[in-house]
Amino acid sequence: MYMLQIQEALQNAGYFPGSLDNIAGPQTLAAIKAFQADHNLEADGMVGPMTHQALFQDTNPVPSQPGQLTPHFNRQEFKCCCERRYCNGFPNEMHPDLLNHLESVRQNLNTPIIVTSGVRCPTRNQEVGGIPNSKHLIGYAVDCYAPGLSIEALVEAAQRENLGVILYQNEGFCHLEI
Ligand SMILES: [Zn+2]
Known part of the structure; x- marks a missing residue:
């Protein structure tokens, strides 16, 4: 999973991850935690399986083909x-x-x-x-x-x-x- 895709999913879900730079900086981390808190997930800033599922189930399809x-x-x-x-x-x-x-x-x-x-x-x-x-x-x-x-x-x-x-x-x- 690329951080850029996570950032895009956060943005699509209405959370501001900072610039879409493919880097897990402070703003991206804060956006992950806010998303987790709102979805009754442990707000640890880590995109584990539960957070991943919540993040990608209701947003736009994520690019999946190679490249x-x-x-x-x-x-x-x-x-x-x-x-x-x-x-x-x-x-x-x-x-x-x-x-x-x-x-x-x-x-x-x-x-x-x-x-x-x-x-x-x-x-x-x-x-x-x-x-x-x-x-x-x-x-x-x-x-x-x-x-x-x-x-x-x-x-x-x-x-x-x-x-x-x-x-x-x-x-x-x-x-x-x-
Ligand atoms: Zn060349």
């Missing part, structure tokens, strides 16, 4: 596009905050979003003309489009999520970053 990072996005969608020429595909992982914002955009628009570039190794970044300190290198940026929508509509939805946006109008995609 499923959010309900609509799989890790494989974000791998470096060098096709393993210069790296193993993941010189870095995507940042959970970016994934959560992207998932929110996806859910608000209710239409698929295609990722054209997620994380990049430095060599591939240079090859595709990325700036040297591109946020793609550290998993803080994604290039994408929504086949069922104008790129402007996708940009608007991303801006409502407070994502940084660069619109590549002629190319038909946008760059989103945290």
Whole structure:
């Protein structure tokens, strides 16, 4: 069980776990204890079988497929596009905050979003003309489009999520970053 999924379940259940950062920090711990207290469970801050069951029975389905990072996005969608020429595909992982914002955009628009570039190794970044300190290198940026929508509509939805946006109008995609 990933802490991120627990944090998402807490949030879905109305408990504030702090930022969705996949780390069991003080706010996440407090949210677990509050949830346990409200559900007549021992408020020890540990997600044992009873707490796990209570936490996940009434919330949204939890991603369960291998590599499923959010309900609509799989890790494989974000791998470096060098096709393993210069790296193993993941010189870095995507940042959970970016994934959560992207998932929110996806859910608000209710239409698929295609990722054209997620994380990049430095060599591939240079090859595709990325700036040297591109946020793609550290998993803080994604290039994408929504086949069922104008790129402007996708940009608007991303801006409502407070994502940084660069619109590549002629190319038909946008760059989103945290
Ligand atoms: Zn690469």
